[in-house]
Amino acid sequence: MDELTPGQEEALAATVGAIQRIAMALLQLPKEERAAQYPLVRRSFETALKECGIEGAIADAWLNSTMIGIESLVTEIEAGGGAAGGQA
Numbered sequence: 001m002d003e004l005t006p007g008q009e010e011a012l013a014a015t016v017g018a019i020q021r022i023a024m025a026l027l028q029l030p031k032e033e034r035a036a037q038y039p040l041v042r043r044s045f046e047t048a049l050k051e052c053g054i055e056g057a058i059a060d061a062w063l064n065s066t067m068i069g070i071e072s073l074v075t076e077i078e079a080g081g082g083a084a085g086g087q088a
Helices: 006-027 037-051 057-079
Strands: none
Touching: 006 057, 037 057
């Protein structure tokens, strides 16, 4: 794998941080209300990307992977018993 440029490293760190913050915020909601928030989060990201002039396949790929990351982290925390999920 090629090494990341400083700009790419910064963008990756920002994305990981956003995924973690959003997942933690979603976990503060009752479990039955979480799924309804994912489309709102995605639309918020879409708007921000468009405002930055990022559209098309690159934006779609970033959105898809970011949303998968958020949903996966929430699911992982729930499965581990966090936020009233799973059986720790």
